[in-house]
Amino acid sequence: MxxxxxxxxxxxxxxxxxxxxxxxxxxxxxxxxxxxxxxxxxxxxxxxxxxxxxxxxxxxxxxxxxxxxxxxxxxxxxxxxxxxxxxxxxxxxxxxxxxxxxxxxxxxxxxxxxxxxxxxxxxxxxxDEIEVAEFHYQLAMAYYRIDQHFFSINHAEQALQLFKCQQGYVEKEIYCEMIIGANKLDMRNYTECEKHYQNALRKSIQAEFTFSESLAYFNLGLCYGRQHLYPTSAEYFKMALSIHEHKSSTVGMKSMFELAHVLYKDEKFEEAQEWHKKGLYEAEKGGEEEYKAKFIFIDGLYNTKDALSMELALDHLEDQKLWTDVAELTLDAAFHHKKKGDTLLSSHYFEKAHYARDQIIRLMEGLN
The missing domain is CATH 1.25.40.10 (Tetratricopeptide repeat domain)
Structure with a gap:
């Protein structure tokens, strides 16, 4: 025995x-x-x-x-x-x-x-200081997702300093850099945002962390996309997707969505539709209802002009209380229609974006 x-x-x-x-x-x-x-x-x-x-x-x-x-x-x-x-x-x-x-x-x-x-x-x-660091790291990510940027940065910086004091947690340092960069991106501080993402990329390459390297490329794609540098943005998303570990993960499907989105904005419709098809297939295969809705929305906006499917997609995101995503998509739609000279639809989506932002504030009030 x-x-x-x-x-x-x-x-x-x-x-x-x-x-x-x-x-x-x-x-x-x-x-x-x-x-x-x-x-x-x-x-x-x-x-x-x-x-x-x-x-x-x-x-x-x-x-x-x-x-x-x-x-x-x-x-x-x-x-x-x-x-x-x-x-x-x-x-x-x-x-x-x-x-x-x-x-x-x-x-x-x-x-x-x-x-x-x-x-x-x-x-x-x-x-255990590493456990405390992990706590701050996770809380930073949650606050980021509801647009509480100062809270998120505060917790991410605490986590970063704690991880730096311990050996063997370089990858966690990288993720902290990326959270801080993501917050700076939403605050439109593009110079600081790019600095954090480049730090993350450099550390990832040095340590041969291919997955975090791919995430750095993905985030740089977001950074350049927000600055309307669409060709540069698209190249970074493609660099992320060239790494197998990234492409085969759920983040790969997100990269396909963002790549299709910037290609649509850059009026490269044929290539956009190719990535749209690939990404939607991955979303359906993985049961990713959030991204299915997002793919349907941008398809309606730039391709099919199917207003009903767009509204149903937004309804799904709103039901899940994904107000940050609703605000981002409807703001894109508002500017797209404004550029086309359709003031009625532009106003409609500006109002939806404003409503979504109000819901984020209400969620925080409920939390407090």
């Missing part, structure tokens, strides 16, 4: 597993998960360690883009917490934090922030 394993030893392995997840090292994370799972039947009994395993498992599922499975695990943990009356504050912290990460991946950004705030109330019980 195999020898019993002390639960403290399993706890150390769980921390190692979580560390691999934070570094996005899928291979190591998968290997450690298998080793730990095999050891659990021989572990000395400890309910908190089993809960901790399930919490890390939920985070592992997010890394592997198995979102439904992650949600199911968190639902089961919520039931166990209530039944067992778990009081361990570290377990409580990870439950709230991972629930926030899950809600973020579900694009429920306000709910994510609510969970993060519950985690923040007990974060002083977490002695």
């Amino acid at each position: 195999p020898e019993q394993i002390a639960h403290q030893e399993v706890a150390n392995s769980l921390n190692e597993w979580y560390g691999a997840i934070l570094k996005r090292d899928k291979w190591t994370a998968t290997q450690l998960r298998k080793e730990i799972e095999d050891s659990l039947p021989y572990m000395t009994k400890n309910q908190n360690i089993l809960l901790y395993f399930n919490l890390i498992e939920s985070r592992h599922k997010l890394l592997m883009e198995e979102y439904d499975d992650s949600g199911k695990i968190l639902g089961n943990i919520e039931t166990i917490k209530a039944l067992e009356q778990v009081t361990d504050e570290v377990i409580q912290y990870y439950y709230y934090f991972f629930s926030g990460v899950y809600e973020f991946y579900q694009k429920k950004y306000i709910q994510a922030i609510r969970f993060y705030r519950q985690a923040e109330a007990i974060i002083d019980k977490i002695p």
Whole structure:
């Protein structure tokens, strides 16, 4: 009969597993998960360690883009917490934090922030600086998605400084640079935005992180697109898509959308429609309803002129409370129609953009 394993030893392995997840090292994370799972039947009994395993498992599922499975695990943990009356504050912290990460991946950004705030109330019980850095990083991303740029930058800078103090977290530094750059982009500070994205690109190339390199190209594409430098923007999106790991991920489908969009704006309609077709296929295959709606909207705007399909696409985005995306798309539509001299449609979309911005403010008021 195999020898019993002390639960403290399993706890150390769980921390190692979580560390691999934070570094996005899928291979190591998968290997450690298998080793730990095999050891659990021989572990000395400890309910908190089993809960901790399930919490890390939920985070592992997010890394592997198995979102439904992650949600199911968190639902089961919520039931166990209530039944067992778990009081361990570290377990409580990870439950709230991972629930926030899950809600973020579900694009429920306000709910994510609510969970993060519950985690923040007990974060002083977490002695690990890397964990604190990861918390600030995730909160920065959530605030960015609801246009709270100063909050987002503040948390991203805190995360960046903490990651810089530790060895082995260069990729996390890169992602922090990109979050700060994204906020500067929305604030129209293009010089600062480009500086952060170029820093991210340089560090990615030096460290041979091909996926973060592709994200840097993607973000530079967004930066130049916002400045109406459409040919340059398109080239950067193509550079991102030339990297297999990027093209085969959900971010690849987003690059196809952005590439099609800037090509439409640059009046390269034939090439735009080719990328539009590829991107819509990927969105349908992956069940990405948000991006299906976006593809339908820009197709109606630049190609089919199908006003009904455009309105239905906006309805879907509004139902999901993706007000930032609604504002961006309708503002593009407003300027497109203004350029064409159609003041009626231009006014219609300007009003929709204004309404979407109001909803972002209301969401923040509800959060506070």
